[in-house]
Amino acid sequence: MEGIKDINRIKVVLVEKKRSNKWLVEQLxxxxxxxxxxxxxxxxxxxxxxxxxxxxxxxxxxxxxxxDFLNKNN
Incomplete structure (x- = not known):
């Protein structure tokens, strides 16, 4: 299951939306x-x-x- 480890982009999208990990902690x-x-x-x-x-x-x-994870596994 090589490559499965890095499947999400949560950190990237948080940065794009100008949000922090702390904000997500509070929300969830x-x-x-x-x-x-x-x-x-x-x-x-x-x-x-x-x-x-x-x-x-x-x-x-x-x-x-x-x-690329979505495309590889379809």
């Missing part, structure tokens, strides 16, 4: 370490959480997933 009421792990792709959020993040950031959920 999650532990800061959990958010940090998602932003560094150490672990991945559930699909439900990914959809909530997309809603909070006002983006389509596909913007939170690397396009």
């Amino acid at each position: 009421q999650k532990d800061p370490c959990t958010i940090s792990k998602w932003c560094t792709n150490t672990s991945q959020p559930s699909l439900e959480t990914l959809l909530k993040i997309a809603e909070l950031l006002d983006v389509n959920y596909t913007e939170l997933i690397r396009a």
Whole structure:
């Protein structure tokens, strides 16, 4: 399962939207370490959480997933 580790773009989209990890922690009421792990792709959020993040950031959920990962696995 090579390459699966770096599938999300949460940190990139947070930067694009001028939001911080701390902001996401507050919005989701999650532990800061959990958010940090998602932003560094150490672990991945559930699909439900990914959809909530997309809603909070006002983006389509596909913007939170690397396009090459989506294309490779279709």
